[in-house]
Amino acid sequence: MSFPILPQRSIKPTLRKCQTSVRYAGRTAPAGDPRHEILRRTLYPSNLRNKSTPTGTWRSDVGRALQHAIPSVQAHETIERAWLLHQRHVRRQRDSELKRKFEKMKEAMDELEKLDKHLYFEANRQEDPRARSTKEVELTKTLKGSERKAMEARIRGLFPRELRVPTDTPPRTGWNYDWKPTGPASTP
Amino acid sequence: MSALARCSSCLPRSASTTRHGSILSRSLATEASAGPSTTQLAPAPGKIKSHETIGISIVVNRSPFLTRIPSRFERAFHAYQQRIERALHNPFPYEFYFKQGSLLETKFRAEERKRERMTLGAPFGTIEPQTSAESKAQSARESAVEALDREEEEIIPRRGKADEINDVRSLDRKGERNLYLLLLKKSNSEQVWRFPEGSLQKGELLHESAERNLLKECGVVMDTWVVSRNPIGLYKSSSAGGTSLSRLFFYKAHIMAGQVRPDGSNVLDYAWLTKQEMEERLDKEYWHGVQDMLSDF
Numbered sequence: 281m282s283f284p285i286l287p288q289r290s291i292k293p294t295l296r297k298c299q300t301s302v303r304y305a306g307r308t309a310p311a312g313d314p315r316h317e318i319l320r321r322t323l324y325p326s327n328l329r330n331k332s333t334p335t336g337t338w339r340s341d342v343g344r345a346l347q348h349a350i351p352s353v354q355a356h357e358t359i360e361r362a363w364l365l366h367q368r369h370v371r372r373q374r375d376s377e378l379k380r381k382f383e384k385m386k387e388a389m390d391e392l393e394k395l396d397k398h399l400y401f402e403a404n405r406q407e408d409p410r411a412r413s414t415k416e417v418e419l420t421k422t423l424k425g426s427e428r429k430a431m432e433a434r435i436r437g438l439f440p441r442e443l444r445v446p447t448d449t450p451p452r453t454g455w456n457y458d459w460k461p462t463g464p465a466s467t468p
Numbered sequence: 469m470s471a472l473a474r475c476s477s478c479l480p481r482s483a484s485t486t487r488h489g490s491i492l493s494r495s496l497a498t499e500a501s502a503g504p505s506t507t508q509l510a511p512a513p514g515k516i517k518s519h520e521t522i523g524i525s526i527v528v529n530r531s532p533f534l535t536r537i538p539s540r541f542e543r544a545f546h547a548y549q550q551r552i553e554r555a556l557h558n559p560f561p562y563e564f565y566f567k568q569g570s571l572l573e574t575k576f577r578a579e580e581r582k583r584e585r586m587t588l589g590a591p592f593g594t595i596e597p598q599t600s601a602e603s604k605a606q607s608a609r610e611s612a613v614e615a616l617d618r619e620e621e622e623i624i625p626r627r628g629k630a631d632e633i634n635d636v637r638s639l640d641r642k643g644e645r646n647l648y649l650l651l652l653k654k655s656n657s658e659q660v661w662r663f664p665e666g667s668l669q670k671g672e673l674l675h676e677s678a679e680r681n682l683l684k685e686c687g688v689v690m691d692t693w694v695v696s697r698n699p700i701g702l703y704k705s706s707s708a709g710g711t712s713l714s715r716l717f718f719y720k721a722h723i724m725a726g727q728v729r730p731d732g733s734n735v736l737d738y739a740w741l742t743k744q745e746m747e748e749r750l751d752k753e754y755w756h757g758v759q760d761m762l763s764d765f
Contacts, residue, residue, distance in 0.1 A: 459726035
């Protein structure tokens with residue numbers, strides 16, 4: 281925020297005036313249809329730089345409102361620093377949690393490698409979400425309707441649609457305790 | 469494990485071997501796929517029966533369904549930034565968006581005044597002085613607007629019945645937190661809380677075994693999804709006897725719907741707990757092996 285706080289007596293702050301070639305004056309509405317005037321005022325706001333506003337459209341009591349909002353320059357800077365420090369704490373905590381989880385994963389995979397090469401290879405394999413094994417293709421031919429939809433919906437390697445995004449209030453129906461599997465239980 | 473016979477192309481372990489799909493030297497977290505792995509490593513002959521010592525355990529997570537409430541400092545900072553923004557931003561061209569003299573315009577102006585008063589404080593957001601005719605028309609419009617607003621949407625509270633009575637079997641409890649499933653199992657006349665676990669069958673892959681064991685231990689009326697083919701952690705029990713499983717590989721799964729249905733024979737009870745609540749129920753050694761895999765919040 282580069283705008284200096286206005287003291288009680290009004291001193292014009294030194295702002296660079298940018299001059300444009302086309303100047304739109306703000307004029308009062310004529311007695312007739314106000315729609316044209318409204319449209320004009322919205323699309324082409326006044327850019328006459330004879331007042332202390334960079335875009336020409338601040339609110340009328342901007343100085344008073346800003347003085348009310350910001351206690352002082354020092355207070356503002358302290359608040360800014362406190363926020364950045366808080367963000368740093370949050371970031372550190374999140375990163376350390378991820379690091380711990382990753383170390384556990386790495387330990388597990390290293391151990392698996394030592395234990396069994398085949399299992400390790402299979403665990404590391406990248407899956408193509410579009411690929412289907414021959415068993416699955418045969419299975420889809422035997423299924424119909426909702427079972428088939430259920431099988432096609434859960435694609436290995438992609439997130440399922442049912443993973444819910446957090447909201448501010450819980451769902452109206454609450455948790456669905458009455459879920460029943462459709463057709464063959466799990467995909468191979 | 470030097471007893472394993474290696475195929476000849478496995479031996480040179482240089483950093484750039486990708487030809488036959490060897491991923492031994494690539495880091496685990498990489499996302500770049502080096503092309504389809506068409507050839508497979510044949511399981512080496514005479515391998516040690518690792519499936520007898522490996523156990524699979526599943527960490528079933530119910531993700532939060534409620535957003536987090538920001539802390540007091542965060543809320544104060546957000547309010548401060550809102551005050552500054554309101555002081556500095558362009559006035560809204562409401563005459564463009566609302567027809568002059570319409571009910572919607574009156575409603576918007578009333579709401580805007582209220583927002584102004586709430587953000588900036590009392591001297592802002594008060595009604596400007598008007599002539600008596602204008603003020604009568606204004607008050608008539610505002611009462612019409614209030615008549616519109618009578619019916620309101622019912623807001624479901626964030627803390628429900630499950631939170632009040634602290635029902636640990638409920639999946640509606642603690643909406644902001646991550647909940648994990650623990651099963652009460654009886655082992656040798658003792659009752660222990662453990663994650664759902666099972667053994668690995670011959671010829672089965674680890675993540676397939678995770679799915680199978682989860683259904684076996686917790687019933688089929690749960691909509692679960694095992695996240696990946698990789699395990700998220702490992703627990704080596706030091707006090708392993710001859711037959712019990714010495715290594716437990718943990719897999720992460722999410723539950724989207726349904727509930728656990730214990731069969732009652734091996735699994736006596738279940739609970740959906742946060743990380744902090746789990747600490748008191750688990751054995752110390754098991755807890756230390758497991759705690760780093762779980763989310764703090």
